[in-house]
Amino acid sequence: MERIVLVGKPNCGKSLLFNQLTGLRQKVANFPGVTVELKTGQFNQFEVVDFPGTYSLHSLSKDEEIAVEKLNLAVDDHETKLVVCVLDAARLERSLVFALQVQALARRNNKAVVFVLNMIDEVERYGLQIDADALQAELGAPVYALSAKTLQGVSEFKNALPELVAQTTVPDALTIQLGEQTKFIERARQLNAAYGIRSDVVLKNQNRIDRFLLNNVLGGVAFLGIMFFLFQSIFTWAQPLMDGTEAAIGWIASTVTGWLGAGMAADFLNDAIFGGVGAFLVFVPQIMVLTLIIGILEDSGYLARAALICHKPLSLFGLSGRSFIPYLSGHACAIPAIMAARTIESPRKRLITMLTIPLMSCSARLPVYALLVAVLIPSDATFLGVFDLQGAAFFGLYFFGIVMALVVSTLMNLFTRKRHELNDMPFILELPSYRLPHWKPLLQRVLNSGVQFIKRAAPVIFIVSLCLWTLGYFPQGAGLEHSLLGKIGHFIEPIFEPLGLDWRYGVAIMMSFLAREVFVGALGTMFGMSGAEENIAGLAAQIQADGLSLGAGIGLLLFYVVALQCVATVAMLRAETGKSRIAWGLYVGYGVLAYCIAALAAHII
Amino acid sequence: MKTLWDLAANQSAVVDTIDTQLTTSVISRLEEMGFSEGQCVLCIRRSPFKGPLVVQIGDCVYSLEQSVADKINLALAS
Numbered sequence: 061m062e063r064i065v066l067v068g069k070p071n072c073g074k075s076l077l078f079n080q081l082t083g084l085r086q087k088v089a090n091f092p093g094v095t096v097e098l099k100t101g102q103f104n105q106f107e108v109v110d111f112p113g114t115y116s117l118h119s120l121s122k123d124e125e126i127a128v129e130k131l132n133l134a135v136d137d138h139e140t141k142l143v144v145c146v147l148d149a150a151r152l153e154r155s156l157v158f159a160l161q162v163q164a165l166a167r168r169n170n171k172a173v174v175f176v177l178n179m180i181d182e183v184e185r186y187g188l189q190i191d192a193d194a195l196q197a198e199l200g201a202p203v204y205a206l207s208a209k210t211l212q213g214v215s216e217f218k219n220a221l222p223e224l225v226a227q228t229t230v231p232d233a234l235t236i237q238l239g240e241q242t243k244f245i246e247r248a249r250q251l252n253a254a255y256g257i258r259s260d261v262v263l264k265n266q267n268r269i270d271r272f273l274l275n276n277v278l279g280g281v282a283f284l285g286i287m288f289f290l291f292q293s294i295f296t297w298a299q300p301l302m303d304g305t306e307a308a309i310g311w312i313a314s315t316v317t318g319w320l321g322a323g324m325a326a327d328f329l330n331d332a333i334f335g336g337v338g339a340f341l342v343f344v345p346q347i348m349v350l351t352l353i354i355g356i357l358e359d360s361g362y363l364a365r366a367a368l369i370c371h372k373p374l375s376l377f378g379l380s381g382r383s384f385i386p387y388l389s390g391h392a393c394a395i396p397a398i399m400a401a402r403t404i405e406s407p408r409k410r411l412i413t414m415l416t417i418p419l420m421s422c423s424a425r426l427p428v429y430a431l432l433v434a435v436l437i438p439s440d441a442t443f444l445g446v447f448d449l450q451g452a453a454f455f456g457l458y459f460f461g462i463v464m465a466l467v468v469s470t471l472m473n474l475f476t477r478k479r480h481e482l483n484d485m486p487f488i489l490e491l492p493s494y495r496l497p498h499w500k501p502l503l504q505r506v507l508n509s510g511v512q513f514i515k516r517a518a519p520v521i522f523i524v525s526l527c528l529w530t531l532g533y534f535p536q537g538a539g540l541e542h543s544l545l546g547k548i549g550h551f552i553e554p555i556f557e558p559l560g561l562d563w564r565y566g567v568a569i570m571m572s573f574l575a576r577e578v579f580v581g582a583l584g585t586m587f588g589m590s591g592a593e594e595n596i597a598g599l600a601a602q603i604q605a606d607g608l609s610l611g612a613g614i615g616l617l618l619f620y621v622v623a624l625q626c627v628a629t630v631a632m633l634r635a636e637t638g639k640s641r642i643a644w645g646l647y648v649g650y651g652v653l654a655y656c657i658a659a660l661a662a663h664i665i
Numbered sequence: 666m667k668t669l670w671d672l673a674a675n676q677s678a679v680v681d682t683i684d685t686q687l688t689t690s691v692i693s694r695l696e697e698m699g700f701s702e703g704q705c706v707l708c709i710r711r712s713p714f715k716g717p718l719v720v721q722i723g724d725c726v727y728s729l730e731q732s733v734a735d736k737i738n739l740a741l742a743s
Contacts, residue, residue: 364728489717
């Protein structure tokens, strides 16, 4: 299929143009370990490939390197017939530096180039104009002025595309060769001086809003407000959607198993498939809601400002300003948070952020905390006579998670700094203009985030779910205590002894690898209670009567703060870092750390 | 020598050279962003506690942290 390649600098409205050309049906190709995404869609009989926004053919980071490498390959490929360079009409100079480099690259490969002067509506709004014809003569390639947002000029461009693809000769006035770095910059400046619009006009609005949003006091208040909104959205507003998904899965499960009748097949479907794999589908709405909000923040231009505000305090711990939103999201669920880490510019800081996100107390830990706090602390106890002690304990657990994350990231930063200092990406951030986000690319991104998650996490979750189910189910009809899992629990009881815990807790901890909240139900089963999830107080009373020492209880709580007891997170880490070694290594690492902390607590208290 | 990091808010200056302590890829990126000799740069904002500063150069606004900004030398006259 004949291919059209779409390139441009970040924030030039390229994705929107891509959407206007191809409609909403597109495929996204991801590459493990990097944030590079190639979107492929179809326009008439042509395949259109949207490359990530890039500042230059000279890459700074691993991500850019891969993006540039893919671009080189695509331009070289004989299927590629046309390279579309998208320019931001209001920022001609900056867009042209990259566009001219691409033009030189295309000419080396004998490929036709067309320039798109996007966002022409912004220029016209200032009452200004750009002489596209004269620019076309200077560039020696066709120039189309259009606005992907208002659709002005888009149909003309669409009509011209087949002809542009069909042209065989490549007329080109560019005399600069690839590698003549400074000449591209000079040429871009020269063209901008002749045809571009005045920068102070463009930047006036942006700077006016920034005076408020980056103000030390008002900007801080606005930041807190926006972050509170984000936190609310993933925590409470996604809840009805999650409940709905859960109910839907439950309904399908009961219908299907009811139809199958009792037996092993029904048990398998009910517990391993719907209970195990189905349980993680519950997170899909949350991931999509978070992607939507972050997408709005990013497309509106605020995300860059938030990163700027957070940069200094977080850099003390070896993190980037952009680590803040992933950290905040991690308190709802680590999976969307790990995906949100894609916006971090430095690959090293991105990795550190991803590896420490699981230490944030996510919502799956809440039932575990609720149970153990109820066991250990009487509900009428107060802290310093004012605060409810149970509430204070919850706060302490969240706080402990954050402190651990900052300690671990500081250590990771110290140990990796020397090796990577030269390759690390410094904090250089463009503050884009404020714009109203367009729903089309946003919707695409939201759908894609859900699909990506299912594709990546489902296989691993299925396997783990299958293993745990088999171990817990056989020998058939024996119950969890006498199952293979129960036997393993008895066998490895000495491991849990230093924690002051017996085999029942061990089995519950093993079961909770699927998801932390399983701990409550599994422990309930061990105590001969069904439906412990709905009766946490009842189970807490039983555990109290059974006798759980304070030290062991606190140790167990701290264990759950630190341990990476979540197969979906491991699967996501594996996909995002591109290395199983890192994901499983982290699982073991946090497991050992959590074990040591718990043993220490059991010993001291 | 005065560097970009020394620029106070609402002050403008002319870029001179970029310190070669930075890697060549970072230097070339900065040049592509407009930080090259003779270009006028305006400081829009300074953050408290030595946080990143915000500058306008050409048609863009950028935020740079200290480790980068203090490697961009300014010509004395502004």
